[in-house]
Amino acid sequence: MEPKRAAAEKAVAYIHDGMVVGLGTGTTAYWAIQQIGKRVQEGLHIRAIATSSHSESLARELGIPIVSFSEIDGIDLTIDGADEVDLAWNVTKGGGGALLREKIVASASKRLVIIVDESKLAPQLGRFPLPVEIVKFGHEWTLKRLASLGCQATLRTFSSGDGPYITDNGNYIADCAFGRITNPQILHEQINQIPGVVDNGLFIGMAGSVVVGYRDGSVRELEKESL
Template identity: 50%
Template sequence: MSSELSPIDKAKYACAVKSVDFVKDGMRVGLGTGSTAAWMVKRLGERVRDEGLNIVAVATSTRTAQLAEEVGIKVSTLNEVEWLDLTIDGADEFDPDLNLIKGGGGAHLQEKVVATASERMIVIADAAKDVPQLGAFPLPVEVLNFGWKTTRGLIEEALEDLDVDGREITLRMSGDEPFITDEGNLVLDLHLKRIGDPRRMALILNQIPGVVENGLFIDICDVVVIGHEDGKVEVRGLGGQIMEEGTVDLGAPNLFKDI
């Protein structure tokens, strides 16, 4: 498998495989969305098939739910399960305090609801997502279709009083059409370059009429599993504490060739 994957994919594979070790029999598990999370779902499906692992999963998007069902994972809804033992999801950036930017895949609303309904949130990410300060990755903000241009104007006004290095806002597109979330909303991407105070930013954005949710995850993540291209993995807790280090075999059969 090693020769078939790019360096970044090797890192994603490593953290995805390691993260599934946190899942125990009988757990209620939230399944994230994105390329790294998809690999985690397939690895979890392997454990269900080969070990008889008995879990109930709640997906954060329709595409994750479809993948989970394909690999034999029992999928339920959050209304049915209500509370989860664990959520495993990716991130676009994480800082030393384990604050995150999420939403590159446009699923951050459901991802935040599922993560906050969990006893623990474990983030899986390659080492490039580890940043000293959030903001280089555009911040996604889900907004109502109704009056979205007015909402964008209100966000532009709010950014004038916030500690950021950029203020460009773009409507996310899917080909020639606006990208539509699972809830039927639009996504505005805020190109801020640097976010001086993520907590204040998150609070102010969610007070703006028309904003449904932003992609800042503050005080939600408990553990980050960081993957490297050589197969090394690092499990990091709050305060930068190194909880565990190890290596994932990159020579294992390629279970993820279709992702």
């Protein structure tokens, strides 16, 4: 079985009747939503909040009941993918363009389960450019301020070439190539202090579990290590 799918199916086993479930965004989260849809069709009763319009559309197609934050008091469990995970479970997210909604949902969750394949594991974050959601106004200046932190900051564009990528919230995304992030907590704070930044893709101390799928077909839940 494909590693991402195997990790997703293991994580979905944590879902029980009556839960409010956060649905992630991206290629790995896709498999989780598919498996959740299958369980709902088999009789699982849950409610869900999606982190993107794409995930919400997929969930509705599969018969997963979607609710809004006005209808719930919190989220029991969120399953989402990641672009990178370090040994202490600091996570980089936002490659799929939904980092802000993913962070809102994660912060409202009692437990965040991160699902990845082994290629996303790293001793230190930074290999994958850090996504930062920024407002349109003055974005040129915001990019310069981000670059002053020691990265190459590039405005994300649509793969079709149709101009800057627009998030579901109507903002831009800056992809910031640091190469190596030595202190994720400090960098998170520095980035979010820049006017024009909405939030960044560093998820610090938010993951409650990390489930990894391997090329040999095995799946395991990682043990957290101190850095």
